[in-house]
Amino acid sequence: MSNYHVPVMLQECIEALNIKPNGTYVDVTFGGGGHSREIMKHLGDGGRLLAFDQDEDAQRNTIDDGRFEFIDQNFRFLKNFVRLHDAMPVDGILADLGVSSHQFDEADRGFSIRFDAELDMRMNQASDLSAKEVVNTYSEADLHRIFGVYGEIKNAKTLAKTIVTARLNGPLNAIADLKNAMNGLIPRGKENKYLAQVFQALRIEVNQELEALKDFLEQSADVLAPGGRLVVMSYHSLEDRLVKNFIAKGKFSGEVEKDIYGNDSRPLDAVSRGAITATEEEIKENNRARSAKLRIAVKR
Incomplete structure (x- = not known):
């Protein structure tokens, strides 16, 4: 796994998920399984982790554990497959966007x-x-x-x-x-x-990365239980803008919609003020962390 992809801001992601031992979690970008393996360490016997990845190379890294289920799909189909696996609603969703080190290194x-x-x-x-x-x-x-x-x-x-x-x-x-x-x-x-x-x-x-990201973000709000966490790490401004806007407004452009009583209708609240970035120490060890931005939200 370590040669496949070194997870960026691993501890920050795990802390952001605020994992409950008996909770249900989704890692929608499984890749080398680094984030998933760390999540599994925090789950008890009643915990559950679903992992999505559409890259067949990622399937070689699956975790042999009864609490783990691998879903060979693009995360834009999040809601359908979480429902299919009878896992609704979930307590946390993690997305580490972009291309894995493995994909870059395979000529x-x-x-x-x-x-x-x-x-x-x-x-x-x-x-x-x-x-x-x-x-x-x-x-x-x-x-x-x-x-x-x-x-x-x-x-x-x-x-x-x-x-x-x-x-x-x-x-x-x-x-x-x-x-x-x-x-x-x-x-x-x-x-x-x-x-x-x-x-x-x-x-x-x-x-179709930006379209897939929009689909995923909209569905994540439906899939999360109240109080559940959405944790998304992006690597370029186009992705980060979509994540930032969706957390702030519940949509990708325009102003926040309000109900007839004047209350915000957005489904999420930001947990962190602005994006979290990697430490200088991590950037020295893993250059890919330089452009990473981590945003955290909680379901209302």
Whole structure:
């Protein structure tokens, strides 16, 4: 597990869940199982943990314990499967968003700018849509939107046009093909940052990450018992904004809705003022912790 993925802010996440020994908990991003194993240590005989992960590689890390159940699904189907496993309502939900260290380190998965491999980036390897399909079949307008919104790339329009022009000479199937196609657009001295933004944009599109996150957040409020905790760790501003807004307003944009008596209708209250970030010590040991933001909410 330790080689698969080092959990970020592990103790902070466990404390945030406020675990009851006989409670029911959900880890919606199982991965290497680091957070799940720590949760299990705090559960008694009557406790229960459900874990979601759509990546078949994660199934190798499942925990052999009668209190643990692995669900081979995207967390956007949280409510259906918690209900199917007769676990409603739950006392806490943990989400560690983004890509695991394992997915970045497996060259053939196509997540990392460090390797040359086929443009893949699918978290669910049974999915039909890969980064190769996006780069080679999406219209210039759609590529412009993806790079601008998901990658927050300043020259997104030029980048989209460059890719559409380059693929006329043959498909861009590999990471090296894509890098070569956009070579003239990459700001000097900021190569890694620019490529990371491009890869982030493609990955978000391939995995429909923001749509899945919205579905998950809305369902989490229904799945939690009153007093139950929602603990979400994100790694870029697009995710964090959605989490922050949902906790604060019960929606992703606009103002808080009120009932006929003028009371807020949002389902959650923030537990922490603002996002919790990793310590300098942890960042030195695990660079991935640098961008992590942890937000905690309790069901009203």
